Amino acid sequence: MSKYSLLKERLLGEGILAAGDILEPEPLDGETLRLVHTAEYLAKLASSELSAAEQRRLGLPWSEALWQRSRLASAGTLLAAHAALNDGLAGNLAGGTHHAFADHGEGFCVLNDVAIAIRKLQAERRIERAAVIDLDVHQGNGTAAIFDADENVFTFSMHGERNYPLAKMRSNVDVPLADGVGDDEYLDVLQGQLPKVLDKANADIVFYLAGVDVAAGDRYGKLALTEEGIRRRDRAVIAAVRSRALPLVIVLGGGYAATRARTAELHAHVFREAVAYERASGLR
Numbered sequence: 001m002s003k004y005s006l007l008k009e010r011l012l013g014e015g016i017l018a019a020g021d022i023l024e025p026e027p028l029d030g031e032t033l034r035l036v037h038t039a040e041y042l043a044k045l046a047s048s049e050l051s052a053a054e055q056r057r058l059g060l061p062w063s064e065a066l067w068q069r070s071r072l073a074s075a076g077t078l079l080a081a082h083a084a085l086n087d088g089l090a091g092n093l094a095g096g097t098h099h100a101f102a103d104h105g106e107g108f109c110v111l112n113d114v115a116i117a118i119r120k121l122q123a124e125r126r127i128e129r130a131a132v133i134d135l136d137v138h139q140g141n142g143t144a145a146i147f148d149a150d151e152n153v154f155t156f157s158m159h160g161e162r163n164y165p166l167a168k169m170r171s172n173v174d175v176p177l178a179d180g181v182g183d184d185e186y187l188d189v190l191q192g193q194l195p196k197v198l199d200k201a202n203a204d205i206v207f208y209l210a211g212v213d214v215a216a217g218d219r220y221g222k223l224a225l226t227e228e229g230i231r232r233r234d235r236a237v238i239a240a241v242r243s244r245a246l247p248l249v250i251v252l253g254g255g256y257a258a259t260r261a262r263t264a265e266l267h268a269h270v271f272r273e274a275v276a277y278e279r280a281s282g283l284r
Helices: 002-014 039-046 052-058 064-087 113-123 141-146 183-201 227-242 260-280
Strands: 089-091 130-134 153-160 173-177 205-209 248-251
Touching (some): 039 064, 064 248, 173 183
Parallel strands (some): 205 248
């Protein structure tokens, strides 16, 4: 958990963020959560009624702090989405909990923050269509399932083929990768996909799950991107989206490097690249 505070401190220390750039959310209310999650599942989360089996599937023991944190992290993604609609680009220094389904959590993901933000923006009539670019090493199975029948949300997941989850759901576009894929192959595939994805999505806003568990040596990843490869990946996504003047929301996704400081450093790259792009474009 400390990667989150380490990341914030790093970005503030480098001047990537100023204190005034940071918005602090309030926990999301039940009405907003029910736009995505079932009332039964939310009741279990609110009252410590998850069974032992459900907690094993989630990968975390229930606690009041976990419930509070999950609502705050999801609120952060919604705040970032509103900011992106106003300013063009924003991010959440958390989020990307893409393994959460409407009726259960799994893979350390309690609530699906991106799905909640999309549904809330649609309910507010701020957007009609959204795209999700999920480059975490694990397929965004919860997000894919939630939007499976929704023609207004386009999901793109590029992930390790032989990694969690074993049973993949169906995104609009899934790109499974073999173990050990490195920078050049990864970037070639991504840059071939991005224009097609954005054309098909025809979105009003884009959410980018910038997981860094694609890095070589990650505990739960089986790919082999270098640090520079991750920066090139983030740069490619940011440029592809922002060159079309589309609002972009960045969320963290997974990252499990050898140390917490190393994980925070890898997560920081997407924010460095975002600020560099906006400054070069004269937008900041």
